Amino acid sequence: MNDPRRVIIGKRHPASYKALITLSQEVEESAAAAGLGPLLIELLKIRASQINGCAFCLRMHTRDALKKGENPDRIAVLPGWEETGYFSEAERAALRLTEAVTRVSDGHVSDEDYNAAAALLTEDQISAVSWLAILMNAFNRVAVTSRYPVNG
Template sequence: MTEKQRVNIGKQHPASYKALIALSAAAEESAAVAGLDPLLVELLKIRVSQINGCAFCLRMHTRDALKRGEKSDRIAVLPAWEETGYFSETERAALRLTEVITRVSQGHVSDDDYGAAAAVLTEEQISAVAWLATVMNAFNRVAITSRYSVDGG
């Protein structure tokens, strides 16, 4: 690669990056308290990273999900989750909400999308999913802007 090296914004402003890590920990704790399965949390992180095209986060969270016991088939079909029978009603509601939050510039979070989530998820779960999506979108932007390297090794 011949492109100029990018500033690693996490290292350039470590206090901001540490605050993002703390926010992530709080969001994960909220998800646990809300009763969201840790495997679902990893799938949501993967899905956000797929939409945003963040190779660094995709590799990290795919590895994390597999270590936690997620099935490779579910990860493989995640971009087409709506077409499969692999995901529970709760997972589907969380994935749908996560996707519309991630794609907020393409029409905001519509009443229909929010209503579909609210029909399945508790208010605590909706909030937890929204915070997980928000944090993961932020991490994707840090990694993509800084061009975190993803080597084949």
């Protein structure tokens, strides 16, 4: 819910927000260059946003994923990805690493989570997934702090 008393921090400091947008473009390019497909990139953004409870980013990236051809069932079961057969082993590794980076306050990125990713992803992919999670966590915090409106 939008609170008119909240400062929209992206508008209050537009240069900072523009720098985040520029970082976003670089992270997306690096992820694609590392071999992460556009659907996986959107799923990772959605998963971080689910964990952070960012309705604004959830709506945006779900729409983006659907426009790019993502299966609605995969989006629907994303919070329970570990219990489904919808995701490849590499996608599972990327989701697990995204969750670990997003939940860093729960005990850092464990060796178990990192090693699971390293067993299936290249170093470039590990870096790209990590940067995507870092980026989405930043965007989620901007939207949540400012209470970006999400209306039906």
